[in-house]
Amino acid sequence: MKLGIYGYGNVGKGVELACSQNKDVELVGIFTRRDKSTVTPLLNTKVYNASEIKDFKDKIDVLAICGGSATELPTMTPELAKDFNVVDTFDTHAKIFEHFNNVDKIAKENKHVALISCGWDPGMFSLNRLYANVLLPNGKDYTFWGRGISQGHSDAIRRIDGVLDAKQYTVPIENVVNKILNGETPELTTRQKHLRECYVVAKEGADKNKIENEIKNMPNYFADYDTIVNFITLDELKEKHSGMPHAGFVIRTGTTGKDNEHKHTISYNLNLDSNPEFTAQAIVAFSRALHKEFKRGTTGCLTAFDIRPRDLYVGDYNELLKHML
């Protein structure tokens, strides 16, 4: 499979590395919106300007689009689906349906296949919600995110007057998670599920109390949560908080039996040192499956829900029957 990377941020870099772990993948090149002379790839990958992508119309089986969900992917994915089979990581849950339909229309018109919202949530977490729901129709879902960096919340803090830099960790409340893993099914408010831990570098002379108050009372982002604000130095932020870890749980508890007397708990847990590199691994695996769908004649937009698990695997089906089933 010939893969291209469109957009060379953290996820794009992750895809470059992930290709080296998958022997069936030939990485054609990185397509950057910056001046290509300023981009140094991690491995020996060719770098092209984004504008050169049109020359690769028949030279790439799947194009991994590594752009931002807020402003880039809504136009980028449909546009590139005209000429390529594409995978993206669109993760604005509320707008997935709209994005799906936009991409589906263009992909079908151009006889391409696309897969949107690849990654861990949406992605693997979505798959686990689905599997757990069909196994326990009579049940209750819980999703917890963290401990991990939220880019959106970190950005929101950085926009506050007097803040030089900041990182925000979303933290699931451990004893609540444990209760649910043990079969309890509480009704939980936002505040009872996660807390928010902030590491903030204040500008010299800034009013720290004012910053802290502004963070804690910020609507949508922090006001509904218990929020911890820690002021640290820029050196400390760089040294201790420059990683991109993430984690989370998808849990469903449900009952079976004539009188619902049997309780069952299904849980899926990820613990990731690098959120973008794990997302990139998902992109490569689902690109493999997408390429198989394309060869079968499938067109239009797909999601992880459409992908036969066997198509994700590089090896032979008989191997799966013998060693993994």
Added chain:
Amino acid sequence: MKLGIYGYGNVGKGVELACSQNKDVELVGIFTRRDKSTVTPLLNTKVYNASEIKDFKDKIDVLAICGGSATELPTMTPELAKDFNVVDTFDTHAKIFEHFNNVDKIAKENKHVALISCGWDPGMFSLNRLYANVLLPNGKDYTFWGRGISQGHSDAIRRIDGVLDAKQYTVPIENVVNKILNGETPELTTRQKHLRECYVVAKEGADKNKIENEIKNMPNYFADYDTIVNFITLDELKEKHSGMPHAGFVIRTGTTGKDNEHKHTISYNLNLDSNPEFTAQAIVAFSRALHKEFKRGTTGCLTAFDIRPRDLYVGDYNELLKHML
């Protein structure tokens, strides 16, 4: 979807109950190898003799075969695949490949579709091994079973001279599981992964020391494990150990990054009050997907690896996009 149950043991009973949780399923009947007049269904389900199954050739969309893997399913599933689309729970891992090929041949010849090895392991655990492997090609797998009843090991104890009844729990060694969940990747012997906990009712006058020694030194079943033998009364066995709980973990740890500097852990955990009822829930969900495959013209043998997750769901795809992705 019209479903039939062939074999009315614990799993068959579970399927009967599971049908009542799935509104798209019409349960046509239970087909029993016993005299039907001796079988009382849990719900208002019609009971037929197994020999009457031929009359239902075009009246059942999917037949759930609830027989034993050791001696029944190897012949039962291919035989019934002549006249029906079938799902079974064949779980002898070493013989799955052979069983698959037997069923595949007959199902294709008769233009039916079959799904074998449905349940949690093989089944959901297999799916999770596959997903985790494609996400972390550079990694290491662990599967732990328990705490839960092993029917095979309980039976082995019951065959010992002087034993009236017995139950055996397979127990994963908790601190080892926790180490792996925390990212360690130890090489483990059989003894280091699970221990075996036995509850034994001795016949009056039987030599308990002799029984205990015989259990602990039984090759294949117990000799490679640390085994705890508890002698209890028949009343206590019935009161405290008549449930069929099971549980387990599928864990994969792997690395990404230029120098494999980022560690990731994926874990899937089930905690089941009733092993057969959970297996039955899987049978119903995968029967739904199998029926969709049949309507598409698919023939032959499939496994969970072939099933598009969306096909397991009773509702609309748009619902999935809006609420579960």
